[in-house]
Amino acid sequence: MTHYRVLRKAALAGVLALPILTAGCGLFSEQASQQIDPPQNAEQTSSTGAANATGGAATAAQNDTTAGQSADAGGEAVAEGQTQMTVYLRDQNQLLAPVTVLATLGAEESAGKRALELMVQGGANESELPSGFEAVLPAGTAVNSVEVIADQKKAVVDFSKAFGNYAATDERRIVEAVTWTLTSLPGIEKVELSMDGVKLGEMPVDGLPLDEALTRAVGINLETAEGVDYSQSTPVTLYFSSVTPNDEPYYVPVTRLINRTDNKAKAAIQQLIAGPSDLKSLTPVATPDIQVQDVKKEKDYVTIDLKDEAYQDGQAMPAQMLKAVVLALAENTGYAKVKITVNGSASVIDTENNSYSEPVDKPLYVNAIKS
Template sequence: MRKRSLLIISLAITLAVMLTGCFQGGQSLNNEEEIDPPKDAEAVHHNDSTGEQNSDEGEEKADISSDTVERQLYLMDADGMIAPQTLELPQPESKEVASQALEYLVKDGPVTSLLPNGFQAVLPVGTEILGLNPTDNGQMVVNVSDEFTNYQKENELKILQAMTHTLTQFKQVDGMKLQIDGQPQDTMPVNGTPIGKGVSRTDGINLLQPDSVDLMKSEPVTLYYPSVQGDNQYFVPVTQYVDVSDQNIYGSMINALLDGPDFKTNLQHVFNSQTKLANNPSLRDGVLEVMFSQDVLQDSKKQDGNKPVISDKVMESVVRTLTQDEAVEAVEVKVENIETLFNENGKPYNEPVTKQKFMETEKL
């Protein structure tokens, strides 16, 4: 009987020790740092073909990400057009990320060593960002030093556009106002462009006005066209008037993309010449459905097997262009008599595409 009691006591002690070890193990797991998942599908593009990331490469990227941050800057390309470029900037010590972004628009400033081929900064040499003050109505008041006034008049709109679009990448910023050495400006200092009420993206960028458009029946929209400088492929926003007399604004925007960019530019026309809209685009619950004729598909010789492939440049042009409308959260591109579309890497488009796939917005 005594032996049986001793055995029960021994088992109880053993069980208690095991349970204590389990609880201690669980606590230590909770104290470990969690691994962040990829932000979106684009994060896996850096992985190898097996889907597994090389551990050394992952450690290197972790080190880089701790010291730098991706920021979208609007710079001037070799053709004199303002276009977004995503650059790795040093992680700011404070939360003044918008101020840092503007500082990297200054010629001969810290952006110099980071400039992509053919690109240049737009703000005059020596310009200092003296302060940024947000207002309740979404305007950002930018105070710059007097060096800001040292630019050629033909660059005035480009400077305004670059500053405005760089600032409005941040979700809380809808537009900007300007001060020079603390003095509010109603006009730009060199060519007198009115800016008193503020400047926003609705004022346009890289403005073009086709001769054939009837302005009485048209509306200004911003379209995205691909361009290339060496190995650097990027998209250029262009504001132009489109005819809206025969269809909704979305259909007009698509037809303008199908017509291609103005011949005076070096922008690329990426649609097959026979491509047409199969019907008027329709918006439902934030998703805009756009259906093309089969001519939009890539040449069969370029397709992955016999999969119906739509060019990545076509998809990006369409999504970047249409999601500028706040009502459009995503775009579902379809093709007549085709069930599933694929990108150039053979991946299916199983859900509508959002603009975050190509460009992210960030909180200040």
């Protein structure tokens, strides 16, 4: 095994083992060592317009939406028999981004299987993908089955042999895309992969380890802040902005490794404010003069107080920024609800007239790109 392959294995194993912030010893402390799991979104519904992540954003509705006139990701009616789902695709900057799509499921077809089929290069459904986005699973891959083990919150996926026909440089991207797509579905927090009925202990081309079920602890679009030793780091997942070839904005998640901290939630938003490291591909969602005053947990939600010296009570805050804050806090704490105050004031609205005076839900769907 080459030195390069050893390092890649070590890197993935290191990310999988990084600690999560938990309650008890501190929602925002580094005293626990559990894996990072996704927010519990199985029962999330949108209670306010603020939970709809726009900029290519989506109205939060249940994943099994099939009723006519239900709101879809773009605020339009979902046709009868159609289901909203999130798939992770490669954008024009070679980054993975969630894209909300509408699909019609057969009587025996599961949402997970359909979502993965949409992610096959050159597949029958390729025309359904928006401009500027590409599927990431190797051409010819068949999704033999997706079995959900409800009591383990785990999806077991069996791919055909063609799943192993990819370049080594795409291996991690494939793992991330499959994991994040399936864990966006209600009731799924873990993913196990197999090929032609044989469980994979590692990825078939470059050997990324699959010894344990995959969770969102694998990260996405992984990057390391300058001067940080990944073995002594904390991962934070942030949401920045990009635009399609047709100038539609959309969110891109980035997992950044930073120096260990005793307040991960606060550090995550500070990193969000600091902005993306790649300004050619991504755009900041917040201005650098915003500061994080405090982040604390309540019974079933997280409250963040932002400081903005120029803010006047009742003034509309940038919608893109506040929605990115909700996404980042939900992803980094496991809490699906977020309340935002500014300079201690709870009378916060955004430029799309969404209110944050009460906790808002993390949206189930983001990036409903229409073209």
